[in-house]
């Protein structure tokens with residue numbers, strides 16, 4: 180079977196990848212975007228983006244859709260297949276489950292995935308009481324009891340959002356101080372239905388068909404059972420670079436090592452967005468990476 184060949188393959192159809200596709204097409208390069216699920220990445224879970232320049236309010240879904248339409252209209256090709264590996268033999272080959280695609284340059288823009296707690300039955304209970312997205316699933320827990328696990332901004336904002344929806348919210352964090360913003364912690368302390376469970380971790384999930392309780396263990400080893408209808412896990416994210424680790428260098432946390440040029444150690448392989456080593460992971464820095472990575476790829480192709 181012949182392998183279709185492009186100038187640039189973009190792995191990942193989030194804001195970074197789709198921006199890269201736009202820049203590459205405007206330089207008349209042939210572009211394939213490979214997306215494992217749906218275009219947009221994690222931003223599609225954000226109900227209202229307020230910090231993207233010149234867009235005072237836009238939903239993540241609408242933002243992603245506009246980017247997709249823009250890239251399509253410029254001639255980027257999209258295929259909804261998960262890239263399973265990347266081989267670099269001058270011409271680069273990307274393998275999916277059923278197909279292989281080749282390109283002279285590749286931009287890896289795979290973003291990150293939710294970190295799991297790593298508890299027994301956690302995967303089985305997703306959608307049956309366990310969620311990684313309060314904005315997406317919070318409404319299912321109206322007037323119910325929920326817990327949020329984590330101490331970063333995502334956990335704090337999730338707890339704040341859920342406090343207005345659910346009857347009761349436990350905020351469970353493994354330390355007694357928060358990584359997230361102090362102002363949000365203060366807002367939470369003002370909410371009468373939010374209970375802080377600090378110096379504690381969720382250690383067991385109680386469930387039959389659905390989650391019905393959680394076991395929480397504090398730093399002294401004391402175990403408490405909490406009856407909950409839902410558990411929102413917000414313990415950070417993991418970059419999705421594992422499948423490409425033989426071609427690009429990863430740091431200890433799994434981020435693809437690349438500076439602001441988005442170049443990796445392999446010539447013609449670039450990385451853009453949240454899966455790259457960088458200080459600020461925001462929508463605007465993801466799209467900026469897409470522009471930089473595509474521009475670098477274009478220079479590489481033009482020699």
Ligand code: NAP
Nearest residue numbers: 296329330331332333334336353354358380413414415416
């Ligand atoms: P994060 O800042 O990495 O926080 C993860 C939290 O989960 C930390 O409190 C961490 O505890 C805890 N944690 C990690 N692994 C755990 C485990 N195995 N068990 C229990 N707890 C665990 O992640 P995030 O909240 O998703 O935020 C990611 C980035 O996006 C951050 O830079 C954040 O500021 C940003 N963000 C910004 C906004 C905003 O600006 N409005 C909103 C959301 C997110 P420790 O603190 O003890 O390490």
